[in-house]
Amino acid sequence: MSQAVPPTEPKPVKPGESWETYKRLLAYVKPFWLAFSLAVVGNIIYAAASTGMAAAMEYVIAAIENPTEQNRILLTALIIGMFTFRGIGTFLSQYFISYVGRQVINSLRTDVFNRLMTLPSRYFDENAAGRLVSKLTFNVEQVAEATTNAVTITLREGLTIVGLLSFMLYTNWKLTLIFLAVGPLIGAVVSYASKRFRKISQRIQGSMGDITHVASESITGYRVVRTFGGVEYEQQRFQKVNDRNLKQSLKMASTQAISVPVIQTLVAVAIAALVWTMLSPEIRGEMSTGQLVAFITAATTMAKPIRQVTSVHAQIQKGVAAAYDVFETIDEAPEQDPGTFAPERVEGNIEFDDMSFRYRDQLDNVLEGISVDIPAGQSVALVGRSGSGKSTLVSLLPRFYEYTGGDIRIDGHSLKDFSLKALRSQIALVTQNVVxxxxxxxxxxxxxxxxxxxxxxxxxxxxxxxxxxxxxxxxxxxxxxxxxxxxxxxxxxxxxxxxxxxxxxxAPILILDEATSALDTESERHIQKALETVIQGRTTLVIAHRLSTIESADRILVMDNGRIVESGRHEELLAKKGAYAQLHQMQFSEHS
Structure with a gap:
């Protein structure tokens, strides 16, 4: 908690990857094709009703010019019918696309969580818990925008545009072509806005990860924060990542705020050109006043769906950027588990054979040349200065990390022969940091x-x-x-x-990593008695800082700089006057 969190930039999503990501996202929709089909039907109904309203203007003008009783009834029924028809379409599209969207989110969250549960320890070493939680909550929720609102608007308004254009082409194709001349300009604005939305969305997701990371650290460690006067520092740290999120969000808002009126203005220019041209007799042709009004209504009605379809790009790009990040986690390689050996219960003979280990991307070994045989049922204590490799050594037994040299065997079988589930079922673990x-x-x-x-x-x-x-x-x-x-x-x-x-x-193998460190003297005495009973018949590896707690161990291994430098019983090691005797003397003088 003492260091500021560096801003995390998600990898940029290239246009090709963007489409691949969206296709992969749509694969999650496949199981719910029936609900999605009903949503599409609803959007078609809505689009047909919107087009019908524009086309109906011809009959409205005719009814106004010739207000007979029959026309009054027909016009009233037409208005009610159109709005009812559109209402049914709205319900079908909104409910069923929301149903599909939430199902997709549910599936995605499950897939991400299930993958997190199988990833190797190094992944959690390299990724802060707060950022992983943000990915599971915020990022996956962003995908909902791409699969619900965005799809609804794109389908509904897109089909409305197609319907209105079809009606306009049918009514007067020459005027329609003039209106469409502004299309490439709108396309260029949308393309630029899309790229910018995608880039900013990735930054927003990175900054949200930072926010959850800083907040979770500060909340979890509130006692340390307050005791060591870190309140102001944590407030500044949070303000920094929060301001970064604000800055990116405002960039997104400004891009959206600029692109929408630009597109609206371009549509207005097209409509103005249309009105100016349609006053020309050779272009207007044989169109009646009613047809003319219906055509203008269709052109002006198209402004809203064009605006909505272009503005929804922000949501789609946010969803795609979030989905790309989520799929990266789903695609992470799980723990390697090629072993098939699965005994019901091992005896507990453990053998380290010239074993060495180094962390990924490090050149030097953390553990070097570890060779030791531990017969079943023996209690072995590991002692040594902090950083000597004791905890790393015992973390290799359940294969939280893979050793890089030599071998470790249980009952003569290499750890790599065991399936992970079978191996871990043989081991019980108590650590200093209780979970x-x-x-x-x-x-x-x-x-x-x-x-x-x-x-x-x-x-x-x-x-x-x-x-x-x-x-x-x-x-x-x-x-x-x-x-x-x-x-x-x-x-x-x-x-x-x-x-x-x-x-x-x-379990036949018991690992106690500083297991009594948090106990008071009386509790420790009780636990020591209990542990003496417990270790009977079990192979026990004990890491202890206080040497007084492991004096009765069958064997003590003294570690220094990743190597075993001494081995023997308590009395033997004291008599040697070596590393163990020095550690014992230091602790004895501290307590005397």
Missing amino acids: LFNDSIAANIAYGALRDCSREEIREAAAKAHALEFIDRMPEGLDTMIGDNGVMLSGGQRQRLAIARALLKD
């Missing part, structure tokens, strides 16, 4: 694949983790809601729930 969900205590302990565990099994796991002593004091016991990430609980209580979750899983 809890806004749900009941019971649901947090029996999470995911454990959700079918009985109430008795949940209570037993909680008891072993010494969590029942505070759970039973809660107003609703195991059914108590604990708030976002367990905000209603203390650090020690949260940690004990995470341990209870690991206990309930009953």
